[in-house]
Amino acid sequence: MTQRLHIVGGGMAGSEAAWQAANMGVPVVLHEMRPKVETFAHRTGNLAEMVCSNSFRSDDDEQNAVGLLHWEMRQANGLIMRSAQTHRLPAGGALAVDRDAFSQTVTEALTAHPNIDISGEEITELPEDGQWIIATGPLTSDALGKAIAAETGAEALAFFDAIAPIVYADSIDMGKAWLQSRYDKGETEEERRAYINCPMDKAQYEAFIDALLAADKTVFHEGETASYFDGCLPIEVMAERGRETLRHGPMKPVGLTNPHQPDIKAHAVVQLRRDNALGTLYNIVGFQTKMKYGAQADVFKMIPGLENARFARLGGIHRNTFLNSPTLLDAQMRLRSKPHIRFAGQITGVEGYVESSAMGLAAGRMAAAQILGRPLADIPQDTAHGALIHHITGGAEAKTFQPMNVNFGLFRPVDGLKGGRRGRVARYKAYTDRAKAEWQGWLAAQEVPA
Template sequence: MDRSNEILVLGGGLAGSEAAWQLAQRGYPVCLVEMRPKITTPAHQTDMMGELVCSNSLGADNMTSPAGILKAELRYLGSLIMEAADHTSVPAGKALAVDRDAFAGYITKKLSEHPCIRIERREMTSLPEEPAIIATGPLTSPSLAEELKKITGEEYFSFFDAIAPVVFYDSIDMTKAYKAGRYGQEADYINCPMNEEEYIRFWNALVSAERATRHEFEKDIRYFEGCLPIEVIASRGIDTLRFGPLRPVGLPNPLTGEEPYAVVQLRQDNKDGTLFNLVGFQTSLKWGEQARVFKLIPGLQDAEFARYGVMHRNIYVNAPTVLDGFLRLRDRKNLFLAGQITGVEGYLESTAMGLVAAIYMAFSLRQTEMPIWPKETAIGSLLRYLSETDTKVFHPMNVNLGIFPHLDVKIRKKIERCQKVGERAMLFLEEFYKSYLK
């Protein structure tokens, strides 16, 4: 294959992996540059492509949720990330969760074996002159981040993303914990019930626990509300956890038949079911403090941690100002951004931006007019958010019903409304695909 016109894709995360795959599937030669393992990050543990550094859950997987609509669109468009997720899924009720290592291994193997993809392991310290997709994610290396800052002329907003701890299943005391799904759904979660006394003791320990020391550049904290550290939620009031990640509703204890005062849920983290993560327990506590505080949870008093929670810095650009509506830098039309660095938040939202950047890159290389992605779709709604939001209030966004256009009819029930939004999205996506992408 002639590689003289290789397209650079920087970053081997979800967005970069998806972008490389989409371009390669269209016959374009790709050089996928990933700095790991030569340069590590505070959050990654392997050198595999598509490694998940936070939760192993990709969110709801049905058309009655915005996340499910996005998944349906990605599957329709031949997403490698969705293919990997479907091949490596683990039980998680109505959510799609994966075995982390198998998931990343699947992606790495597919990319490594593709004849149009060449993988280079090195750090990029400057922006390329040739056409490229920048998908270096929230953990972009400082040198490249500085280059991006210079070329955009815009300051980055920053926020912190926290990772939940993982424990070994064999160390969970199942005489105190029980398996159940909320409201009688499949029993895919382990539930650790608390009475009022146990909850108050845990809450007091949590809010007074010592947090990890931050670097100087991490002092200006702006948390993303969709992924708050558990101790930050707790600090907002003694009952905030019971109305959030420790909500006991619909999870009666089979031993008593009654709902507990609070419930800590654990979700399967790998295919073999040997690892479970604490749902909603993203944290910035020191590791020793995590062991001390989280072992106050009934059922986890003897827990052995496979991984402690950590906290890392995320960066993203002010997309409505920096990007041109097609994920290109306004002042460098041959450079596209993809993934969380564009200002979306979430695994599959990042994946979607990788897919879109690759498609727009293909149109740019063919010198054909860029198609406008239909705003009725989940992907189109995210793109519209990135291009039309007031720059003064712009912040990272997940896919949600609020960014979709209104329906022509009023539907009171959220599930039914979402179903209708999903049906409309797929109709518009199919027409868009036939008109521009087929």
């Protein structure tokens, strides 16, 4: 009988790892402690639940590294990408999904798979034998986190992740707000109207910043220090870095024209993105926050169009744990001190739904191949998957290691191409062409007779 693969954590990475391994013919036990053991951020017991944004970011597979990662996962029959496409929402050039329908589809697919058993058991210790993947994500339980820290010889690194609020669409004043994607991006009228935009003049913006800076905020426990990932900064932290920071970040007014006042350029714009297929919920883009609940409602209702907003969910903040992977993991994502254990997902030091899913895809295939007695060649470094794996398993500087999104800065240069902004389009296209060829070759090499 084929050895079982145990996967701990039913988030993006664990779900994708289970799917990939099971499709290779390996029996899988997926251990997910929810809903028996709850977390701060999750609302359901579904697998692959989205707890922050509902976006997988850009779907452009020629000029964007995360779009290339989408493409690679689709080529590998990725469950996360397939389910995301099924429940896609209009979001301009981004891949946004109806979060509840998406996670339900992933749950149903994994539950129905004949090679997958799902266990509600909480894993509190690192196993001593068998083949395992730890994909517990940013909310690893205290007990398992302590076990990992004890094994690695040092406490796991940690930073804090903040969650953006969600607003009921019918509580938004469309006499002040309007529908438009930035630069009218999108192939259909629906995609070009995928965002609700709330404009601010200079006085409104300045008053908003004042209120934001003065608002009551979450206070960390004694001994905790706040080390945020730059891609998910609370808006208060951004505002503390300078009064204009938000205008050059999530509140930038470029590429938008207010039909209510077409001749007046907004000083700043708050965007809301559709959060479900019905269009009844919208999340405030980039507005992760550590403000206390009462303060959030007061401050966010200062935004024109949101004066009477009703919130389906307010923002929040939680601890996010990750490994110093360059010192702990090998190129096959195995724990050097216990090579029967692989890690995958955000706990490895990648950031984002897509990156987490991709690391699950890689770990699932690697573990299954080892169990089947045909270990895989390392994923080519010039693919998006390979660039991420190389970064977290040795390419990054261990002393300053922090979570990283996929980006073309992780890719090896292509000889003979110009640098700078003028050569960027050709350079990025060369990166993606090279990556696609390498990825297809790596996948094809796995097609061996049964």
